[in-house]
Amino acid sequence: MSTIDALAKARFSDGRLEAAERIRAFFDGALFQALSDPARREIVMLLGVEGELKAGEIAERFDLDRTTVSRHLALLCQAGLLRMRKSGRARLFSVEIDRIIGQLEGLVGTLNRHCRDGCS
Numbered sequence: 001m002s003t004i005d006a007l008a009k010a011r012f013s014d015g016r017l018e019a020a021e022r023i024r025a026f027f028d029g030a031l032f033q034a035l036s037d038p039a040r041r042e043i044v045m046l047l048g049v050e051g052e053l054k055a056g057e058i059a060e061r062f063d064l065d066r067t068t069v070s071r072h073l074a075l076l077c078q079a080g081l082l083r084m085r086k087s088g089r090a091r092l093f094s095v096e097i098d099r100i101i102g103q104l105e106g107l108v109g110t111l112n113r114h115c116r117d118g119c120s
Helices: 003-011 016-028 030-034 038-050 055-060 066-078 097-119
Strands: 082-087 090-095
Touching: 016 030, 016 097, 030 066, 030 097, 038 055, 038 066, 038 082, 038 090, 055 066, 055 090, 066 082, 066 090
Parallel strands: none
Antiparallel strands: 082 090
């Protein structure tokens, strides 16, 4: 048993452990992990404001080499925050806004269901 599991079981009783695990799953999930890096947050914000951009256009906006930007873009796509499409040789990226909103609404719903009694 990990230390986190031991602490969770020691702190939560009467069915609240399940609620804590659901909330923890959101925070440990792909959305929050992908957004834990400031450069990735800036990439998502850039695409959210400017719309679809080519990978090279994104790289030009940052003080990072293209390889690093490509890795960030790949991780954001894997996490479901961005979509990539090819147009000829260009790779174009855009924000998956509906997916992001859906994940955040899921978190809000979980917090509403499980935290109202314990937090009030």
